[in-house]
Amino acid sequence: MKRIYVNEKWCLGCHLCEYYCAYANSNESDMVKALKNIKIRPKIKIEELNGVTSAVSCRHCNEPYCVKGCISGALSINEGVINIDKNKCIGCFTCVLSCPYGAIEPDEDGVVDKCELCMKNSFGSPQCVKGCPNNAIVYEERG
Amino acid sequence: MKYVIIGSSIAAIGCIEGIRSVDKKSEITVISKEDTFIYSRPLISYLIEEKTSLEKMRYREDDFYEKQNCKTYLGREVIKINDKNKVVILNNNEKIAYDKLMIATGSRPFIPEIKGIEKVKNKFTFMTLDDALSLKKKLTENKNVLILGAGLIGLKCAEAVMDKVKSVTVVDLAKRILPSILDEDGCKIVTKHIENKGVNLILDDSIDSIDEKNAILKSGKEIEYDIFVIAVGVRANTELAKETGLKTNRAIITDEKGKTSNKDIYAAGDCTESYDITSDDTKVLALLPNAYLKGETAGINMAGGDKTYDNAMPMNSLGLFGLHMVTAGSYEGESYIDINENETNYKRLIYKNNLLKGFIIIGDVRRCGIYTKLIREKIDLRQIDFELIKDKPQLMAFSRKYRDETLGGVK
Numbered sequence: 001m002k003r004i005y006v007n008e009k010w011c012l013g014c015h016l017c018e019y020y021c022a023y024a025n026s027n028e029s030d031m032v033k034a035l036k037n038i039k040i041r042p043k044i045k046i047e048e049l050n051g052v053t054s055a056v057s058c059r060h061c062n063e064p065y066c067v068k069g070c071i072s073g074a075l076s077i078n079e080g081v082i083n084i085d086k087n088k089c090i091g092c093f094t095c096v097l098s099c100p101y102g103a104i105e106p107d108e109d110g111v112v113d114k115c116e117l118c119m120k121n122s123f124g125s126p127q128c129v130k131g132c133p134n135n136a137i138v139y140e141e142r143g
Numbered sequence: 144m145k146y147v148i149i150g151s152s153i154a155a156i157g158c159i160e161g162i163r164s165v166d167k168k169s170e171i172t173v174i175s176k177e178d179t180f181i182y183s184r185p186l187i188s189y190l191i192e193e194k195t196s197l198e199k200m201r202y203r204e205d206d207f208y209e210k211q212n213c214k215t216y217l218g219r220e221v222i223k224i225n226d227k228n229k230v231v232i233l234n235n236n237e238k239i240a241y242d243k244l245m246i247a248t249g250s251r252p253f254i255p256e257i258k259g260i261e262k263v264k265n266k267f268t269f270m271t272l273d274d275a276l277s278l279k280k281k282l283t284e285n286k287n288v289l290i291l292g293a294g295l296i297g298l299k300c301a302e303a304v305m306d307k308v309k310s311v312t313v314v315d316l317a318k319r320i321l322p323s324i325l326d327e328d329g330c331k332i333v334t335k336h337i338e339n340k341g342v343n344l345i346l347d348d349s350i351d352s353i354d355e356k357n358a359i360l361k362s363g364k365e366i367e368y369d370i371f372v373i374a375v376g377v378r379a380n381t382e383l384a385k386e387t388g389l390k391t392n393r394a395i396i397t398d399e400k401g402k403t404s405n406k407d408i409y410a411a412g413d414c415t416e417s418y419d420i421t422s423d424d425t426k427v428l429a430l431l432p433n434a435y436l437k438g439e440t441a442g443i444n445m446a447g448g449d450k451t452y453d454n455a456m457p458m459n460s461l462g463l464f465g466l467h468m469v470t471a472g473s474y475e476g477e478s479y480i481d482i483n484e485n486e487t488n489y490k491r492l493i494y495k496n497n498l499l500k501g502f503i504i505i506g507d508v509r510r511c512g513i514y515t516k517l518i519r520e521k522i523d524l525r526q527i528d529f530e531l532i533k534d535k536p537q538l539m540a541f542s543r544k545y546r547d548e549t550l551g552g553v554k
């Protein structure tokens with residue numbers, strides 16, 4: 001399946017992926033309304049250390065510990081994409097404890113949130129990729 | 144191939160999904176004492192608290208069995224396994240043949256001996272959906288609830304009923320709460336927190352005798368109550384396995400494939416023991432992720448696939464009255480401890496021989512799965528920037544090569 005890959009060498013650490021992610025998942029049609037004066041909660045996040053930067057988001061693992069350990073059945077795999085049903089999630093955070101990449105995080109409502117490759121929002125394809133000015137983030141099928 | 148599964152909880156569901164990942168066609172028969180939709184038992188406290196509902200708490204869709212092509216016998220009990228003829232016998236004497244059998248019989252609440260307990264009508268255990276529904280009916284704002292047991296089940300029950308009743312008292316023989324998952328410093332924080340929320344905790348004491356209205360403690364203290372909940376622990380349901388001559392200890396013994404001492408019988412979930420990689424011994428790991436992973440592994444192997452489940456360990460993630468805590472592994476070794484001034488955030492990492500062995504985090508649990516990975520994959524701490532990761536779980540503590548392979552997809 002197609003996955004998001006990050007070429008660390010090309011990452012500028014500009015955080016635009018985070019803003020594009022937050023906008024795409026905001027349900028707002030206007031980018032300014034979605035982002036201005038709002039504490040964004042992107043599902044892709046830049047890690048930074050001594051000038052080295054990289055972006056981390058759900059890897060949509062083939063053997064996802066988050067899904068297999070989910071106590072409510074809120075996490076599921078649909079054609080390779082790991083989805084979260086926030087309505088079912090009860091916020092036990094077993095998935096947070098299970099994810100080897102730290103890519104599932106509690107959201108402001110006490111349930112968890114994660115990258116769904118923009119499959120469930122109005123864009124339909126990962127917007128972090130679109131927003132990356134240096135093509136460090138790509139969305140590709142790599143077998 | 145005929146698969147028969149005894150039980151319908153998480154290990155059984157994992158087993159079905161494991162079988163179907165290899166064998167889409169053969170008959171799977173599920174036999175369960177519980178005649179209800181597929182649900183996850185840890186959700187019952189959230190049901191009482193109304194953080195979930197009967198609709199939302201379904202672990203799998205209602206047409207799951209149909210879609211997975213399973214035949215079900217719900218509300219039926221297996222009374223005997225005849226391993227010579229490879230049949231199971233139900234309580235209505237019906238016989239069902241198997242080629243591969245899964246025992247996922249789970250556990251049941253342990254009921255301690257207490258003087259007068261048999262005469263108490265308003266007593267409950269807190270394990271199944273039925274338990275939760277019957278308890279829920281009794282909860283009104285003038286009731287005093289007495290819970291015996293300050294472990295996971297007892298405290299989740301306390302949290303669930305708190306806002307619906309007049310008072311909640313939790314009694315435990317142990318000197319501290321959650322003794323199996325927290326250390327002393329962690330206990331202090333959580334104890335203070337739940338006492339502030341109004342739970343009346345009585346530790347280092349136990350119930351000597353009880354009648355319909357009063358419990359007399361060993362210390363002589365007397366507690367008036369209306370509803371009594373027993374949450375002192377669980378016992379694995381091993382009777383069927385024992386009668387069949389399968390090797391058991393405190394629970395059924397299996398190998399890393401989920402196979403018992405009989406080559407055609409597998410077992411998973413709370414009725415089994417698992418090898419804990421962090422303490423190098425075998426124990427009952429009555430935890431949901433363990434039940435699913437072992438059930439799935441067994442299912443794959445039952446269907447002729449090849450899968451090993453060899454990285455089990457204790458793992459707990461829970462919130463109590465809004466305070467979150469995560470724990471993993473075992474706690475023997477050197478410790479890195481970070482505790483903030485007001486003692487609401489606590490982190491302890493335990494390491495030994497350059498391996499992370501366990502951790503306790505209370506408060507900020509973000510990205511703690513990165514620590515779990517270090518334990519699960521036995522990553523040599525000299526290969527990563529341990530000083531950096533101690534402070535905050537992050538992938539920058541790993542090598543560039545690791546990030547290129549995982550995030551960058553470089554092979």
